[in-house]
Amino acid sequence: AGAEGMIGGQAIDIGAENTQLNEETLKNMHIGKTGALFGAALEFGAILGSASVEQRKEFRQIGHDLGFAYQILDDIQDQFAESDSKKNKPTAVSIYGMNEAKAR
DSSP states (O other), rough: OOOTTHHHHHHHHTTTOOOOOOHHHHHHIIIIIIIHHHHHHHHHHHHTTTOOHHHHHHHHHHHHHHHHHHHHHHHHHHHHSSGGGGGTOHHHHHHHHHHHHHHH
16 A cells, blocks of 8 residues: 555555556556555455465556556546546556557
8 A cells, every 4th residue: 555556556646647657557557546445355355365476466567457457447437537637647548559568
C-alpha cells in the first residue's frame, strides 16, 4: 500500500496531469494503483492456501497483470466519457493508440 504500491501509483497519477509519460511509467502507475491491490488479494489467498514463496510471487504477478489490463480497459472506456482524457492526463490510449491499447 506504500510508496512502492498503491500510494506510489496514485502519486504518479496525480502528478501526471499536463505531462507525457513513457510506457514504463504508465505501467508502473497502473501496477502501483490497481495491480498492487489485485496482487495483494491474490497473494493473501495464496498465503491462506499455504502456497510456497514462489507460488505467492506468481499470484502477485497475476494480480499486477490483471490490474494493468483493468486500467487499460478503463482508459479505453474513458475515451468516450468525461474523464482523464478531458483532464489532459496520460492514458494507455494516448501512449499506445486505441488499436494497440485494445490489443493489449
